[in-house]
Amino acid sequence: MDCREIEGLLDAYQDRELESAVSTSVRDHLDTCAACHRRLAHVESIGRMVRRAPYYQAPDALRARLMHARPRSTATSNLLAWAAAVVMVASLTGSILFVRSSARAARTLDPVDAVAQEVVSSHVRALMGEHLFDVRSTDQHTVKPWFLGKLDYSPPVSDLAQAGFPLTGGRLDYVAGRPVAALVYARGQHTINVFVWPEASDAISSDARAIRGFHVRHWTLGGMSYWAVSDVNDAELDQFVHALQQ
Amino acid sequence: MPRSFEEVLLPHLDAAFNYARWLTKNDADAQDLVQDAYVRALRFFSSLRGEDARAWLLTIVRNTWYGRFPRRAGSGGTIVAGEDADNRADVSLDPEAQAIQQQTVEQVRRALETLPMDFREVLVLRELEGLSYKEIAAVVGIPLGTVMSRLARARERLAGVLAPSEMSGEHRGLP
Numbered sequence: 001m002d003c004r005e006i007e008g009l010l011d012a013y014q015d016r017e018l019e020s021a022v023s024t025s026v027r028d029h030l031d032t033c034a035a036c037h038r039r040l041a042h043v044e045s046i047g048r049m050v051r052r053a054p055y056y057q058a059p060d061a062l063r064a065r066l067m068h069a070r071p072r073s074t075a076t077s078n079l080l081a082w083a084a085a086v087v088m089v090a091s092l093t094g095s096i097l098f099v100r101s102s103a104r105a106a107r108t109l110d111p112v113d114a115v116a117q118e119v120v121s122s123h124v125r126a127l128m129g130e131h132l133f134d135v136r137s138t139d140q141h142t143v144k145p146w147f148l149g150k151l152d153y154s155p156p157v158s159d160l161a162q163a164g165f166p167l168t169g170g171r172l173d174y175v176a177g178r179p180v181a182a183l184v185y186a187r188g189q190h191t192i193n194v195f196v197w198p199e200a201s202d203a204i205s206s207d208a209r210a211i212r213g214f215h216v217r218h219w220t221l222g223g224m225s226y227w228a229v230s231d232v233n234d235a236e237l238d239q240f241v242h243a244l245q246q
Numbered sequence: 247m248p249r250s251f252e253e254v255l256l257p258h259l260d261a262a263f264n265y266a267r268w269l270t271k272n273d274a275d276a277q278d279l280v281q282d283a284y285v286r287a288l289r290f291f292s293s294l295r296g297e298d299a300r301a302w303l304l305t306i307v308r309n310t311w312y313g314r315f316p317r318r319a320g321s322g323g324t325i326v327a328g329e330d331a332d333n334r335a336d337v338s339l340d341p342e343a344q345a346i347q348q349q350t351v352e353q354v355r356r357a358l359e360t361l362p363m364d365f366r367e368v369l370v371l372r373e374l375e376g377l378s379y380k381e382i383a384a385v386v387g388i389p390l391g392t393v394m395s396r397l398a399r400a401r402e403r404l405a406g407v408l409a410p411s412e413m414s415g416e417h418r419g420l421p
Contacts, residue, residue, distance in 0.1 A: 067252065231261070
């Protein structure tokens with residue numbers, strides 16, 4: 001690829017959105033071309049600049065209004081649902097409704113699904129309930145000892161500031177029927193929660209999924225089970241997991 | 247197990263508001279827009295099948311904005327101070343460095359607000375919301391390739407507005 005082609009790919013390259021083969025070609029070119037390297041630095045510098053723009057958080061009054069607005073709307077939609085059901089039963093055979101509801105009843109959660117749902121709920125609770133931290137520190141040597149005497153294991157704690165994911169603290173949480181360590185990391189305005197507890201079995205597992213708009217990663221390493229939850233994008237969360245596994 | 251509206255959509259309220267605030271450029275309109283979008287989301291909630299609730303909600307914010315303000319959407323508009331923004335000073339900096347940082351925040355805010363909406367929104371979705379190209383494509387309703395080229399152009403435009411005092415490094419662009 002020549003410089004002109006590379007230039008057209010630099011934004012996607014630094015956003016980690018290129019396919020790996022293309023990304024490798026770009027990296028190889030950058031190693032040998034000082035001009036393109038400067039252009040990349042320029043693109044990265046603009047990105048850092050934009051991330052300094054204000055992030056507008058929703059006013060509390062708006063949040064309260066939306067919570068109160070809900071019951072009335074639900075009543076209306078329930079009424080509509082009933083009306084729709086009556087119409088359907090009256091005009092059709094009603095078999096569609098029956099099949100649908102029995103299919104829903106048959107759908108049960110497997111244990112991994114259940115834990116995934118739990119960690120997302122915990123992530124959301126921590127962010128919305130404002131109890132994100134029991135110990136607030138960017139120092140892993142402050143966070144790790146805090147768990148002493150509060151858990152029957154010692155969670156591995158590492159700061160990933162070098163990789164762009166600074167540790168911001170930790171808290172005691174309750175997941176999968178047991179007290180667990182929740183470690184909190186930051187990525188720009190976004191929060192990543194990592195839940196760690198000893199894995200009972202030798203099973204090595206890993207999992208990636210999206211739940212209610214949050215990205216979830218699960219893996220086992222060194223006898224520990226890890227779950228990471230965040231609203232950062234897939235590529236960034238993978239980068240985070242990779243850094244944490246080093 | 248069906249999830250409730252609160253569980254699924256309220257956690258993304260900050261994302262919805264931040265996006266709305268950058269679209270409307272003022273707090274009052276942003277609040278109205280988010281409220282309308284949530285009412286709409288509630289109406290269509292049963293149609294949310296996939297798991298990407300955030301992108302789904304942001305799409306509704308965007309559609310509501312275009313539906314409500316067809317003339318204003320995309321225009322330059324006026325600049326209103328962002329008093330509700332989360333731009334608290336970094337306490338690890340000394341006062342002088344803090345002042346410089348605050349100035350930079352203000353300059354970037356102004357620069358972003360002067361960009362056309364098409365450029366501004368992809369930058370906000372990418373850099374402030376951290377959406378992937380795929381998610382941006384879904385929210386804005388454009389192909390992946392367009393996300394890529396529009397982001398590149400938006401960054402270049404922003405650098406142009408901020409230049410030369412704020413940007414280090416030479417400009418891109420081959421002869």
